[in-house]
Amino acid sequence: xxxxxxxxxxxxxxxxxxxxxxxxxxxxxxxxxxxxxxxxxxxxxxxxxxxxxxxxxxxxxxxxxxxxxxxxxxxxxxxxxxxxxxxxxxxxxxxxxxxxxxxxxxxxxxxxxxxxxxxxxxxxxxxxxxxxxxxxxxxxxxxxxxxxxxxxxxxxxxxxxxxxxxxxxxxxxxxxxxxxxxxxxxxxxxxxxxxxxxxxxxxxxxxxxxxxxxxxxxxxxxxxxxxxxxxxxxxxxxxxxxxxxxxxxxxxxxxxxxxxxxxxxxxxxxxxxxxxxxxxxxxxxxxxxxxxxxxxxxxxxxxxxxxxxxxxx
Numbered sequence: 001x002x003x004x005x006x007x008x009x010x011x012x013x014x015x016x017x018x019x020x021x022x023x024x025x026x027x028x029x030x031x032x033x034x035x036x037x038x039x040x041x042x043x044x045x046x047x048x049x050x051x052x053x054x055x056x057x058x059x060x061x062x063x064x065x066x067x068x069x070x071x072x073x074x075x076x077x078x079x080x081x082x083x084x085x086x087x088x089x090x091x092x093x094x095x096x097x098x099x100x101x102x103x104x105x106x107x108x109x110x111x112x113x114x115x116x117x118x119x120x121x122x123x124x125x126x127x128x129x130x131x132x133x134x135x136x137x138x139x140x141x142x143x144x145x146x147x148x149x150x151x152x153x154x155x156x157x158x159x160x161x162x163x164x165x166x167x168x169x170x171x172x173x174x175x176x177x178x179x180x181x182x183x184x185x186x187x188x189x190x191x192x193x194x195x196x197x198x199x200x201x202x203x204x205x206x207x208x209x210x211x212x213x214x215x216x217x218x219x220x221x222x223x224x225x226x227x228x229x230x231x232x233x234x235x236x237x238x239x240x241x242x243x244x245x246x247x248x249x250x251x252x253x254x255x256x257x258x259x260x261x262x263x264x265x266x267x268x269x270x271x272x273x274x275x276x277x278x279x280x281x282x283x284x285x286x287x288x289x290x291x292x293x294x295x296x297x298x299x300x301x302x303x304x305x306x307x308x309x310x311x312x313x
């Protein structure tokens with residue numbers, strides 16, 4: 001069986017050799033069957049030589065570091081476009097595969113007969129920068145909750161825990177290219193009911209200072225994430241994306257005195273999502289409508305906020 005592995009690296013260079021080595025160290029496979037595609041925003045002779053020396057089947061894509069469109073969706077889409085195989089593993093530069101990941105996925109793929117296109121997603125092991133496993137609580141839905149510097153963080157998806165089997169690459173590329181940040185959720189919604197969940201941890205997800213940007217709320221980032229959720233919802237009609245749309249409109253309006261309108265239809269769809277988070281959603285709307293100052297203090301006490309053009313209250 002053959003597969004492509006798309007590795008994306010921004011401008012860090014710090015971790016990518018670990019990611020590459022985790023592919024080289026795979027057990028039970030022939031590296032000649034693995035196409036390694038590295039998409040990065042820099043040129044580095046040491047890294048390029050490592051790729052050329054260790055992977056007989058490789059592609060190196062160096063994107064313009066000054067290109068303003070250097071977001072996750074665009075970067076992954078460039079790698080997917082270059083992939084020669086239908087089976088595509090995703091890997092971010094600061095994560096790593098477990099030694100049996102590719103061989104285990106090969107075993108699973110051989111048994112899949114019903115779909116031409118599907119997504120496989122599996123659990124992950126959360127580590128610190130030095131790859132020491134962090135303590136966390138694992139929920140029944142596969143998400144994990146951990147405490148980092150007295151801040152509670154919930155992680156549900158991870159790009160490096162996603163494997164794609166794609167038939168129509170052009171359609172997927174066009175959709176994914178418009179995603180700035182939430183590529184994992186975009187992919188889960190895109191494949192919708194064609195998702196195979198694996199109850200095994202096959203990726204090391206490394207937490208470090210450079211990937212905690214999700215807790216730093218500058219206005220541009222919030223607006224781009226709102227655009228992501230709106231794009232996903234428009235293209236896939238994935239109902240749970242209305243949750244992201246409402247949350248980000250509220251955050252922008254509360255923190256930056258923005259004027260993002262929340263329509264009656266959006267409120268209704270938001271409150272008609274009957275799941276275990278229903279009470280939390282209802283409470284959020286009550287706070288937004290009746291206790292905005294309290295909600296503002298709550299946001300500002302729990303997150304890092306940059307470029308904040310309002311006064312604290």
